Each structure stands twice: as structure tokens, then as C-alpha cells.
Amino acid sequence: MARRILVTGGAGYIGSHTVLQLLLAEFTVSVVDNLDNASEAAIDRVTELAGKHGKNLTFHKIDLRDRDELKKLFASTKFDAVVHFAGLKAVGESVQKPMLYYNNNITGTVVLLETMAEHGCKKLVFSSSATVYGWPKEVPCTEEFPLCATNPYGRTKLFIEEICRDIYKSDSDWNMILLRYFNPVGAHPSGKIGEDPCGIPNNLMPFVQQVAVGRRPALTVFGNDYKTKDGTGVRDYIHVVDLAEGHIAALKKIFEGSSGGCEVYNLGTGKGTSVLEMVKAFEKASGKKIPLVMAERRPGDSETVYSSTKKAEKELKWKAKYGIEEMCRDQWNWASKNPWGYGKPDSVQ
Numbered sequence: 309m310a311r312r313i314l315v316t317g318g319a320g321y322i323g324s325h326t327v328l329q330l331l332l333a334e335f336t337v338s339v340v341d342n343l344d345n346a347s348e349a350a351i352d353r354v355t356e357l358a359g360k361h362g363k364n365l366t367f368h369k370i371d372l373r374d375r376d377e378l379k380k381l382f383a384s385t386k387f388d389a390v391v392h393f394a395g396l397k398a399v400g401e402s403v404q405k406p407m408l409y410y411n412n413n414i415t416g417t418v419v420l421l422e423t424m425a426e427h428g429c430k431k432l433v434f435s436s437s438a439t440v441y442g443w444p445k446e447v448p449c450t451e452e453f454p455l456c457a458t459n460p461y462g463r464t465k466l467f468i469e470e471i472c473r474d475i476y477k478s479d480s481d482w483n484m485i486l487l488r489y490f491n492p493v494g495a496h497p498s499g500k501i502g503e504d505p506c507g508i509p510n511n512l513m514p515f516v517q518q519v520a521v522g523r524r525p526a527l528t529v530f531g532n533d534y535k536t537k538d539g540t541g542v543r544d545y546i547h548v549v550d551l552a553e554g555h556i557a558a559l560k561k562i563f564e565g566s567s568g569g570c571e572v573y574n575l576g577t578g579k580g581t582s583v584l585e586m587v588k589a590f591e592k593a594s595g596k597k598i599p600l601v602m603a604e605r606r607p608g609d610s611e612t613v614y615s616s617t618k619k620a621e622k623e624l625k626w627k628a629k630y631g632i633e634e635m636c637r638d639q640w641n642w643a644s645k646n647p648w649g650y651g652k653p654d655s656v657q
């Protein structure tokens with residue numbers, strides 16, 4: 309019998325790509341999402357892209373903090389594991405509204421973990437972030453680096469990691485994998501699903517994409533005086549389809565394991581790319597000129613962050629396949645086919 313996976317936040321950017329790969333890998337998938345930062349259209353498109361596997365996807369519009377609704381779902385369906393993406397992720401907003409972040413991300417996760425335990429489902433893959441490395445003293449970042457957080461969003465990731473480690477210490481039946489994502493970009497090569505942030509994008513590539521389709525006049529480059537190859541910040545960009553595959557690898561490890569555990573893995577490519585290099589690659593892929601405005605450094609930004617990929621390669625047998633050329637090609641394919649994302653011009657800012 310196909311294994312059934314609950315995916316929280318499965319209508320979102322990384323979630324929708326992962327749900328598709330899960331369906332293609334013959335898992336049965338239930339998505340829970342409150343559509344706070346997503347559109348149900350993403351679910352329809354994933355169903356279509358999955359072809360004959362599309363029938364194995366069900367969607368539930370539920371807020372994770374709604375304990376009664378979540379309990380009902382767990383009572384009616386037996387899940388073999390949960391992949392937990394649901395959460396708010398805008399760093400700046402988290403500084404302005406910390407309680408919104410603690411309430412949504414921490415409370416949502418605690419309710420989920422309690423409900424899982426009550427129903428005997430003790431297998432979890434969690435979306436953590438390279439943000440827990442802060443401004444690392446050296447690169448590449450290995451999983452053993454000291455952890456820190458510089459804003460409430462980052463603290464929710466760090467706290468949830470610690471909560472998971474504490475739960476495992478208290479009950480070794482749990483099998484948990486915490487995945488620290490570096491910078492997910494790109495879209496499914498079909499151009500049918502991709503990132504569609506609400507409001508003004510915080511992250512580099514969604515912003516670049518909106519400049520390319522004429523929704524914004526220019527990209528503001530936050531700092532060109534870093535000690536990097538061209539003065540701009542360096543990050544480890546990873547194709548979202550590679551990232552999605554990382555979750556399948558994590559689930560395989562969990563299902564193959566004969567005992568519990570709580571392990572953490574970086575999901576990155578191990579390569580650092582500057583803002584200007586990324587813009588150049590996108591201009592090449594799209595044929596569009598991206599006007600730039602040089603500005604001050606963004607508070608809280610690190611200079612250079614990229615991943616050590618060794619642990620994931622060795623233990624998950626997973627390695628990113630795509631480079632920045634493919635990331636930009638697929639990002640542009642999605643953007644040019646869906647200049648307004650899943651929405652209509654009058655419903656977006």
C-alpha cells in the first residue's frame with residue numbers, strides 16, 4: 309500500500325513542488341494549508357502535473373492552530389509521516405510583529421506535534437533554514453556549526469529545532485529530520501507552479517522576476533561593499549525541484565530506519581553566488597535587462613553563506629543536480645507564463 313504523507317503548507321512555494329515530487333514517487337498526499345500565503349490554484353496545477361497520480365492528492369483548508377480540525381483529520385486518516393512546511397517566513401515582518409510569528413510558527417508546530425503523538429504518528433520532516441547559522445565565522449556551513457538567530461523568524465526555526473530535539477530525547481520512537489534549506493529559487497520546468505509571494509517580495513529572485521515582467525522598475529542591491537568577489541552578498545541558491553527531491557530522500561531515510569532519531573541536514577549546492585552574478589545569469593536566461601539601484605546593506609544580512617553538502621550526500625544519498633543557469637531558466641519560464649503569479653492584476657500589490 310502506498311504510504312500516506314501529510315504535507316502542511318503544501319500549497320506554498322516549496323510545499324507545492326514537494327507535493328508534486330511525492331505524488332510522482334507514488335506517495336499518497338494530504339495537504340493542510342490555511343492559504344494565508346498561497347493559492348488553491350497551486351493545488352489544482354499540481355494535480356494536473358501529476359497526471360494519473362493526481363487522484364492521490366487531497367486538500368484541506370485548515371489552520372494548524374485549529375486543534376479540533378487537525379484532530380478530526382488525524383482521526384479520519386492514518387498518516388505514515390508528516391512533512392511540515394507551514395509557517396510565516398518574512399524576516400522584516402517578524403521583527404515588526406514577533407507575536408504573530410511565535411503564535412503561528414511555534415504554536416502551529418506544537419499543536420501539530422501533539423496531535424501527531426496522540427495518533428501514534430511519530431515521523432517528521434521539518435523545514436528549517438540556514439538562517440540558524442547567522443553570520444557564519446567560516447564557510448561552508450556544516451551541520452555542527454554553532455546556532456544563533458538574529459530575528460524572531462529565525463528564532464522560531466531555532467526553537468522548533470530545539471523542541472524536536474527535546475521530544476526525541478524524551479521519546480526515542482520519534483524519527484525526525486530537520487532540513488536546513490539554503491536559498492530556494494527557480495520553479496518547476498513546466499512553468500505551471502512557482503513562487504508567488506503576496507505583496508512586495510523580500511527575497512532576491514522573486515523581486516528580480518517582478519522587475520523582468522515590468523511589475524517593478526528596478527532591483528535595489530543591498531550593499532556592494534562586502535568583502536566578496538564583487539562586493540555583493542554571496543548565497544547558496546538551490547533549485548526548488550532539487551530541494552523537493554531532498555524531502556523524498558529524507559522520507560526514504562526515515563522509512564528505512566529501524567530506530568528513531570533526530571538528525572539535521574543542510575540542503576544546498578555547496579556553491580556561493582553573488583547578487584550580481586545571479587542577476588547576470590537571470591538577464592542571460594530571460595533576455596531582459598534588470599536595472600539596478602545600489603543601496604545600503606540590509607540590516608541583519610550576512611556576507612557569505614553557503615553549505616557543506618557532505619552529510620546529506622553521504623547519509624541521504626542526495627545531491628543537487630541543477631546550477632544557476634537552470635534555476636534562472638525555470639524562474640523565467642514560470643514568470644513569463646504567469647507574470648501575475650496565480651492571481652489577477654487587481655488582487656496583487
Ligand code: NAD
Nearest residue numbers: 317320321322341342343344345346371372394395435437
Ligand atoms: P510559503 O509561504 O510559500 O509556504 C508556506 C505555506 O504555509 C503557505 O502556503 C501558507 O499559506 C501556509 N501556512 C502558514 N501558516 C499556516 C498555518 N498556521 N496553518 C496552515 N498553513 C499555514 O513559503 P515557502 O517558501 O514554501 O517555505 C516553506 C517553509 O520553508 C517555511 O517554513 C519556511 O520558513 C521554510 N524556509 C523557506 C525558505 C525560503 O527562502 N523560501 C528558506 C528556508 C526555510
Ligand code: UFG
Nearest residue numbers: 437438439489490491510511512515528529530541583609
Ligand atoms: N538582496 C538584494 N535585493 C533584494 C533582495 C535581496 O540585494 O531586493 C540580496 C540580499 O542582500 C542577499 C541576497 O540578495 O545578499 C539574498 O537575499 P534573500 O533575501 O533572497 O535571501 P537571504 O539569504 O537573505 O534569506 C533567505 C530567507 C531566509 C532564510 C535564508 C536561508 O529570506 O528566511 O534565505 O535559507 F533563512
